[in-house]
Amino acid sequence: MLIFDQLKKNDPPLRWLTLGVLGGMGVLLAGLWWVQIVLSRDYQANLEIQSFRTVRLPAVRGKILDRNGVVLAENQPSYNISLYLDELRDQFRAEYTRLRPVKVITNSPAPWKRWLGLGSGRVKTQYVTLNKEQIAALTWQARYAVATGVVQEISQRLQQPLAFDFDQFTNHYAKRLALPCPLVKNISPAQIARFEEQLINPVSVDLEMQSCRFYPHQTTAAHLLGHLRYDDRSIEGENAFFYYRLPDYSGVLGIEAGYEKELHGRAGVKSVLVNNLGYRQAENIWSPAEPGRNVVLTIDLHIQQAAEQALQGARVDGTPRGAVVVMDVHTGDVLAMASAPAFNPNSFIPGLSLSDNQRLNDPDLRPRINRATQENYAPGSIFKTVIGLACLEAGLDAKATIYNPGVIYVGRPFHDLAPPGIYDFRLAIMHSSNTYFITNGMKAGITNILKLAHRLHLGERMCLPTRQETPGALPGWKQVHSRWSTGDTALICIGQGYLAVTPLQMAVMTSALANGGKVLWPRLVDRIESQDPASGDPPAVFPEGRVRDELGVSRHNLEILQHAMLDEVEDAGTGWRAVVPGLRICGKTGTAQVMNSQNQVIDHTTWFISFAPYEQPHYAVVVMVERGVLGGVTCAPIAAKIYEAILESERGRTPRTLAQAQ
DSSP states (O other): OHHHHHHHSSOHHHHHHHHHHHHHHHHHHHHHHIIIIISHHHHHHHHHHOEEEEEEEOOOOOOEEOTTSOEEEEEEEEEEEEEOGGGGHHHHHHHHHHHSOEEEEEEOOOHHHHHHTOOOOEEEEEEOOOOHHHHHHHHHHHHHHHHHHHHHHHHHHHTSOOOOOHHHHHHHHHHOTTSOEEEEOSOOHHHHHHHHHHOSSOTTEEEEEEEEEEOTTTTTTHHHHOOEEEOOOOOTTSOOOOSEEOOOEEEOSHHHHHTHHHHHOBOEEEEEEEOTTSOEEEEEEEEOOBOOOEEEESOOHHHHHHHHHHHHTOSOSSSOOEEEEEEETTTOBEEEEEEESOOOGGGGSSOOOHHHHHHHTOTTTOTTSOTTTSSOBOOGGGGHHHHHHHHHHTTOOTTOOEEEOSEEESSSEEEOSSOSEEEOHHHHHHHTOHHHHHHHHHHHOHHHHHHHHHHTTTTSOOOOTTSOOOOOBOOOHHHHHHSOOHHHHHHHHTTOSSOBBOHHHHHHHHHHHHHTSEEEOOBOEEEEEOSOGGGOOOOEEOOSOOEEEEOOOOHHHHHHHHHHHHHHHHTTOTTGGGOBTTBOOEEEEEEEEEEOTTSOEEEEEEEEEEEEOSSSOOEEEEEEEETOSOIIIIIHHHHHHHHHHHHHHHTTOOOOOHHHHO
16 A cells, blocks of 8 residues: 555656566566466477487596506597588488479460460479388488488598498487497598598588507507407496497406406496487586506516517427516516417407408417416426426435436336436436436325425416416326326326426416425506596505415425526526526426327427526526427527516616606
8 A cells, every 4th residue: 555655646757667667577477478378388399309318438448557657558549530410400301302202283274365375374393292101211312312422522532432331321320310420430640631621611520539449569468468349338336228328348358358347447428418300409428437547567568578579589380389478586576478479459449350350260370369378288398397396305315316228118118308328316407307207206206296286286277367367287186096007107207198287387386496485476467556646546556475385395405406407508408598698597498299189299389497597586487389399499599588688678778768658
């Protein structure tokens, strides 16, 4: 009432203000009525024809580095040219209209107009009536024609023929319309420049960047690193339901597989608003991807490359097949692990070509196999180090001699590659006398031999994270006490028979001979750390020097064996080709026969185990080559080249630095 009393007063400005307020309220009420009542059906229709589509965004994969921080596996940008089909909607409709068949209709004039010559009739066009199948076929034809025209324009600009078949187009349109359709993947820098220069305002075409796995050193440490395969599935803890999944990969073998969880990271989520036809309206990132963590290996790239190069130069007929393991005898760190023939893990990204697939599945070369850990071999004469220790522990006098006539009979003849003559422990190691070790090994007994072999954990797995491991073979106690013969013991004494090992197991054994009897767990990974040094996340460090067991032999007997192994290299023994000036190397050669099912010799496996320097052992180097001549001829020179690389690294002559490597 007070308001109306004020309005009754003769005050024009107040009345005009009141009218303005009332008018504004009227406009607001009218707008509210228009939105809530009149346009309500339009908003409801928009809600019904729009929906969200979730897209899985892969995380940036963690790097794999060597012990000095040099990158072995990283991510590099891959530039792709993609076509956005949702931006061609107007062209699709125009092309459909152009292609739609029409018919011409002519209307005749009235008779009196024809009689007077006043008209010739009217001509008009009319669309032909189509059924559903015809409409659908014409629609796809129009869409494909427009898309093909854009692709041809890009092809001319890039000066590169582009394949864009009808099935590829329809599959992407039907299933992944809201996402860009890749036309050219991993284009070169020259093509990028040409694209940016000539396509100033490309319609519906854009240059996209994706993270792609890359191994800068190609085949180096390929078996240890492993490789990836296409896999866009959700990992544990991630959202499992997505409408679209961008390309992602997971590890198959090696470090890539063993530390997949740490390297992979966590995928992000992007939402795309699409209409009822599937075209993109807008997009928004709900949660960004979390990058994976870096894995730092114990591998030394310089030693690894030297080992692989030396192995490639093995004196064999055809492609070398073998393995090299270099280990720190005190920490168990694997400084190099090489297997030949190797493969290029880059060839698996984005997928194997036909020629690469044929090579990887070659039944003779079998390049997928990591021969350092994944294949069983008879150790041959390198196992005489274990036999010799067992004999010394059983009371053998190292200075006692026996005569070697060149052959010994234990059920059947065992020929000796060592020349006939008188042998003590030292000479037997130097010249690898079968007669000496069979005679004394049988005196020591298979029980004492197996006790020492079990302390080395032969015939057992080493719990490697690479998914590339075989346990080897070692006779069990039940087998020895049930169906064992003296001939079986004789075979074990020369590293044959019911016995199989891997080069990595022999590296652990050699390290135990060098470090005083500690059987170590091999260590492949030093630590796992964040990709961002400023993140503050502490690295996960794997302890070094973990002792799995003790040989339990006397220091005196170990020294006897070590000195005999030194003389094998330095005093014209079978390992003299491993001599490196400035480094005293202890070694033992071996050559094992490979038999077929008819007990016929079909091949030889050659070995050389070693450690250095003699005064203070630090490195163990094990070389194995299939189809070799003899361990001293084939494998010892390879070990010499590796020791030379180790000396170069220690003397600081390695030209590669961390900054240069990166």
